[in-house]
Amino acid sequence: MKRRIRRSEQEYSIDCCALCKLNENCPDKYGEKITLKSHELTVHYFCLLMSSGVYQRGEENEGIYGFLVDDIKQEVSRSYRLCAVCKKNGASVGCYIKSCRKMVHFPCGKQHQFIFQFTDPFPSYCKDHSPTQSLPVSSCVSEPLSCSVCLDPIEAVLSYSVLKCPACHGSWFHRDCVQNQAHSAAMFFFRCTLCNNKDMFQQEMLRMGIHIPERDAAWELEENAYGELLQVYQHCDAIKCLSHSGRTNSSRTGWFQILRCMLCGSRGTHRKCASLNTFETDWACEDCAAAVDATGALFSFITCCAKNTSAILEINRLFLMMGRPSLSGSSAKEILQELASQISQHHPSMPVVVSGNKVLEAAMELVKRSDFKPSHALAVRFTSSKHIPSSGNTRHFLSLLVQQLQNTIFEGPDGAKNLTLDAQALREDVYFDVGCLLSLSLIHGGPPLGFFSRALYQHLFNFPRDTPLTVEDMGNTGFTDKVKKIQESRSLEELREAMQSASEYLEVAGCMRPVDSLSDKDTLVEDIVSFHLITRLQLPFQRFCEGLKTLGVFDQVQMFPGAFVSLFCSSPDKLTAETMSALFTVKFSEQEETTGKESAVVTFWRHYLVECEVGRCATSLEDVLIYATSADVVPAIGFSPNPTLSFLNPLDPAGAFPKSQPSSNHLVLPVVPSYQVFKKNMEYAVCQLTVMQAI
Numbered sequence: 171m172k173r174r175i176r177r178s179e180q181e182y183s184i185d186c187c188a189l190c191k192l193n194e195n196c197p198d199k200y201g202e203k204i205t206l207k208s209h210e211l212t213v214h215y216f217c218l219l220m221s222s223g224v225y226q227r228g229e230e231n232e233g234i235y236g237f238l239v240d241d242i243k244q245e246v247s248r249s250y251r252l253c254a255v256c257k258k259n260g261a262s263v264g265c266y267i268k269s270c271r272k273m274v275h276f277p278c279g280k281q282h283q284f285i286f287q288f289t290d291p292f293p294s295y296c297k298d299h300s301p302t303q304s305l306p307v308s309s310c311v312s313e314p315l316s317c318s319v320c321l322d323p324i325e326a327v328l329s330y331s332v333l334k335c336p337a338c339h340g341s342w343f344h345r346d347c348v349q350n351q352a353h354s355a356a357m358f359f360f361r362c363t364l365c366n367n368k369d370m371f372q373q374e375m376l377r378m379g380i381h382i383p384e385r386d387a388a389w390e391l392e393e394n395a396y397g398e399l400l401q402v403y404q405h406c407d408a409i410k411c412l413s414h415s416g417r418t419n420s421s422r423t424g425w426f427q428i429l430r431c432m433l434c435g436s437r438g439t440h441r442k443c444a445s446l447n448t449f450e451t452d453w454a455c456e457d458c459a460a461a462v463d464a465t466g467a468l469f470s471f472i473t474c475c476a477k478n479t480s481a482i483l484e485i486n487r488l489f490l491m492m493g494r495p496s497l498s499g500s501s502a503k504e505i506l507q508e509l510a511s512q513i514s515q516h517h518p519s520m521p522v523v524v525s526g527n528k529v530l531e532a533a534m535e536l537v538k539r540s541d542f543k544p545s546h547a548l549a550v551r552f553t554s555s556k557h558i559p560s561s562g563n564t565r566h567f568l569s570l571l572v573q574q575l576q577n578t579i580f581e582g583p584d585g586a587k588n589l590t591l592d593a594q595a596l597r598e599d600v601y602f603d604v605g606c607l608l609s610l611s612l613i614h615g616g617p618p619l620g621f622f623s624r625a626l627y628q629h630l631f632n633f634p635r636d637t638p639l640t641v642e643d644m645g646n647t648g649f650t651d652k653v654k655k656i657q658e659s660r661s662l663e664e665l666r667e668a669m670q671s672a673s674e675y676l677e678v679a680g681c682m683r684p685v686d687s688l689s690d691k692d693t694l695v696e697d698i699v700s701f702h703l704i705t706r707l708q709l710p711f712q713r714f715c716e717g718l719k720t721l722g723v724f725d726q727v728q729m730f731p732g733a734f735v736s737l738f739c740s741s742p743d744k745l746t747a748e749t750m751s752a753l754f755t756v757k758f759s760e761q762e763e764t765t766g767k768e769s770a771v772v773t774f775w776r777h778y779l780v781e782c783e784v785g786r787c788a789t790s791l792e793d794v795l796i797y798a799t800s801a802d803v804v805p806a807i808g809f810s811p812n813p814t815l816s817f818l819n820p821l822d823p824a825g826a827f828p829k830s831q832p833s834s835n836h837l838v839l840p841v842v843p844s845y846q847v848f849k850k851n852m853e854y855a856v857c858q859l860t861v862m863q864a865i
Contacts, residue, residue, distance in 0.1 A: 189217040190275040217276040221262040266293035285379035319347035336374040338365035408443035433458035506807040519549035530574040568616030582645035586623040605717020622738040633731030745791040747779035774848040800832040
């Protein structure tokens with residue numbers, strides 16, 4: 171009697187899936203429905219993938235994508251347990267947690283909030299053991315108003331049916347919506363609809379049970395999907411068309427050849443209808459011409475009204491597409507100056523009190539304050555020194571801060587540092603704070619950074635594009651020598667010995683594998699380098715990038731990485747007499763009788779700079795720059811205002827000394843009769859400041 175019941179339960183049509191017993195053909199829900207008529211066997215691909223007792227033991231072209239027919243039939247016979255949802259026999263999908271005994275059919279699991287992860291080993295998790303998402307404690311996350319795919323209202327509570335992007339935390343989705351998007355966009359085009367992040371977004375969606383097909387996007391698989399691209403616009407849109415053959419007629423040349431708009435391509439005109447000469451080939455429609463002519467007004471409007479950097483970035487892209495100059499200019503200095511316009515002079519400055527040399531501690535305390543506003547000016551005070559002019563405190567503070575930040579979350583030689591993995595720094599969110607402080611320094615007049623390694627810059631901003639990482643990019647870590655031995659192996663035996671000596675690290679990195687030929691070492695080294703520099707640092711990179719977004723720095727560098735690479739990765743150019751002289755604009759007196767004497771002092775000044783450069787003076791060029799501006803290098807953003815020189819005509823030239831006004835980057839030079847007097851007085855003034863600062 172029992173045999174009869176089991177046999178009757180299994181008497182299903184060949185069109186039904188042998189595992190879930192459903193006849194539905196719904197690829198986005200259950201995967202491809204595959205029928206092997208010769209074996210009288212039909213299965214849904216997802217039902218097969220998620221079954222607990224069947225494995226892909228064949229080649230891709232054997233059975234059903236490598237699942238052998240005999241194995242599938244054995245799995246069908248094995249699946250006799252009752253489904254926890256529908257209470258029928260044949261449940262083949264079990265919870266991945268060994269202590270959990272829940273078994274379901276795949277479709278029943280979807281209804282009962284099972285999460286199926288479409289990554290090897292294709293685990294399934296019941297509702298009680300399924301992975302969940304969480305919101306970051308330290309991030310300011312705004313509640314969503316709608317799903318980022320369907321735009322319908324969404325409840326801002328993370329659950330099985332509501333997911334969020336792990337990169338921006340601002341894009342929320344209905345599960346069904348994001349699954350439909352993944353099914354349509356596939357692996358190459360599937361990304362967050364708000365921040366456009368791809369890697370982190372796909373990893374998180376896979377973890378939360380979203381299936382991402384490994385194929386071309388659905389729209390690329392349609393027949394004649396790009397047929398319209400083979401057609402060109404052939405229509406005269408002039409108010410009055412002069413062609414007797416009609417608006418669609420176009421000759422090869424001459425008056426009645428149709429020209430398309432050189433900007434949008436979606437409007438056209440006969441030369442005759444637009445009063446163009448027969449040799450003219452460029453024409454813009456009225457809409458595009460008006461937009462191009464309005465760029466000047468648009469620039470003024472944006473600089474006056476735009477409150478967030480993302481709006482300016484979108485306008486930048488529009489301008490570049492139109493062939494117009496970018497609002498942000500072409501150099502890092504100009505871009506930073508534009509971002510510095512966010513700093514408000516109408517709000518109280520942020521006070522920063524530095525005790526002794528504890529610059530980093532004061533800076534960390536600043537960014538963790540509840541009232542911290544990065545767009546407010548800084549008011550820095552050193553409690554241990556009374557000899558630094560108050561006007562130079564901020565520059566001195568930022569210069570010391572950049573030096574001390576290099577020894578926080580970075581490792582490697584000077585001038586080529588990578589991020590390091592520090593569990594305590596992650597717990598305390600130091601990566602975010604350091605990124606925030608570096609952005610703050612660049613915008614508020616700090617020095618160029620100059621200590622990033624090329625590998626770090628490349629991973630952050632993808633520049634240069636598509637450049638592979640190498641063992642040298644790992645720096646001098648304790649593991650680098652072992653990786654080099656693997657790379658330099660000349661025989662298979664030598665390669666295996668090198669792998670064995672590094673087995674502990676390879677196990678941690680997930681790179682320990684059998685090697686069958688010497689050529690396997692290239693892929694192995696590539697995986698090791700990728701793990702060491704990228705994979706293990708994903709969360710630190712994420713928080714560091716979030717910090718660099720302060721005041722819009724990260725977004726602008728990401729848009730113009732070539733302009734910023736020297737600012738991040740190269741030491742500041744050494745001061746020379748020529749560059750120092752070019753920094754200062756000379757302002758002569760209006761009286762003609764003194765202009766000649768002041769010109770002679772300018773000659774003294776330039777000769778003095780040359781002697782500082784070659785070491786014939788008691789002062790260096792850096793000392794002179796500090797005396798005039800309180801900065802030992804030119805800030806990344808440049809000086810504001812630009813350094814200037816003016817002149818003082820004293821009654822007693824021999825006893826006249828130069829005067830500096832660091833708050834305005836202004837240097838006053840006395841008019842003296844000889845170079846010897848000029849040099850003596852300059853050295854005295856500059857050295858006196860140096861000695862006072864050292865006390």
